[in-house]
Amino acid sequence: MNHESALNRRQTLGIVGVAAVSGLHSTVFANETxxxxxxxxxxxxxxxxxxxxxxxxxxxxxxxxxxxxxxxxxxxxxxxxxxxxxxxxxxxxxxxxxxxxxxxxxxxxxxxxxxxxxxxxxxxxxxxxxxxxxxxxxxxxxxxxxxxxxxxxxxxxxxxGYMLRYNPAFQFAKRVASEGWLGKITEINGMMGKLINDAGRKDLARYEGGGMFELACHLIDQVVWLLGKPTHVESFVRRTYPEKDSFADNQLAVLEYDDALVTIRCNHIDPMGGPRRSFSITGTEGTFAIEPLEPHPKAQLGLARPRENFRKGFQEVSFDRPSGRYDAEFLDLAKVIRGEKKLAWDGDHDVATHEAVLRASGVL
Known part of the structure; x- marks a missing residue:
């Protein structure tokens, strides 16, 4: 199957914002009629x-x-x-x-x-x-x-407003996971950190859940989109500078599923946190890893056997750079308001995500 037909199949998922892979032009940001x-x-x-x-x-x-x-x-x-x-x-x-x-x-x-x-x-x-x-x-x-x-x-x-929902690499991840390219999902690992200044620390210290609550929630939203509500969530929290503030600046969450274990890290004392933000999915038949996540996502796909136009083994998957971080979500919202489609993420998903965020950050 060629790239163009693969893109058409991907669009049948009803998810806007998917950029073309391997150099194809994106077709979703045009404002149509x-x-x-x-x-x-x-x-x-x-x-x-x-x-x-x-x-x-x-x-x-x-x-x-x-x-x-x-x-x-x-x-x-x-x-x-x-x-x-x-x-x-x-x-x-x-x-x-x-x-x-x-x-x-x-x-x-x-x-x-x-x-x-x-x-x-x-x-x-x-x-x-x-x-x-x-x-x-x-x-x-x-x-x-x-x-x-x-x-x-x-x-x-x-x-x-979970900003990774319309990221082309994450939408491609949803596709390959949903269509079984990776087999049974057994493992997901994500990291979302940054180096925050003292003013930012003071601001986020207001929230018990710290960085995991405020920033890594984007990754947890993706995990729930891929795997659903976790059966159990374990939270590990470190406050590196208690003499300065109560900000939870170094956190790890383990989300348990019947067949999978998920780890999500959030580190706000990492000078390289932004560039090394990453997300990977591994199953019984392959793996898909995104790094960096933004602004121009790059990914590597590893397959135990060929899928469509992708060969067995590892290969890079390229995406058109999004025209803007928030463009696709507002164009999608317009379609929803006009009654042209339903949002891909419903209230049940959002509540399950929020519960997982609160548990992962130690609030619940």
């Missing part, structure tokens, strides 16, 4: 989340798809800090009450600090909005469950 469709009215609440500016820039990147109504930031000092930032030069600042009362508003991107994500989402759902909700979904499992129950009751979609 969206210019002929009514624009989706969307607003953003909050600017304090680590991804807030990037999410706003992604919305602004597609004016033929989204009509940005306004941005809510109640902190005057924060608004002053951002007023000259390119992403905020033309935004309309407004109150949350004004935004949610906007005629025809369909969606809200919630980009507050983590502690306010779920409470803000609840108010938006009560107002009838679809959501792009950044991660992680707070420190309470019951609050997360309640939020998803309300979304189901309101027939509204919550798209969680």
């Amino acid at each position: 969206s210019a002929a469709k009514p624009r989706i009215k969307i607003g953003q609440i909050g600017t304090s989340h680590a991804h807030a500016i990037g999410k706003l820039q992604a919305i602004e990147k597609f004016p033929e798809t989204f009509e940005l109504v306004g941005v809510v930031e109640p902190n005057r000092d924060r608004r002053e800090q951002l007023k000259n930032h390119e992403a905020f030069k033309n935004v309309r600042w407004m109150s949350e009450k004004e935004l949610l009362a906007t005629d025809g508003l369909q969606a809200v991107a919630v980009e507050t600090e983590v502690a306010q994500l779920v409470p803000t989402a609840m108010r938006c759902l009560q107002a009838g909005m679809h959501l792009h909700l950044d991660k992680p979904a707070g420190e309470s499992l019951s609050a997360c469950q309640e939020m998803h129950r309300l979304a189901e009751k309101q027939s509204r979609t919550i798209q969680m």
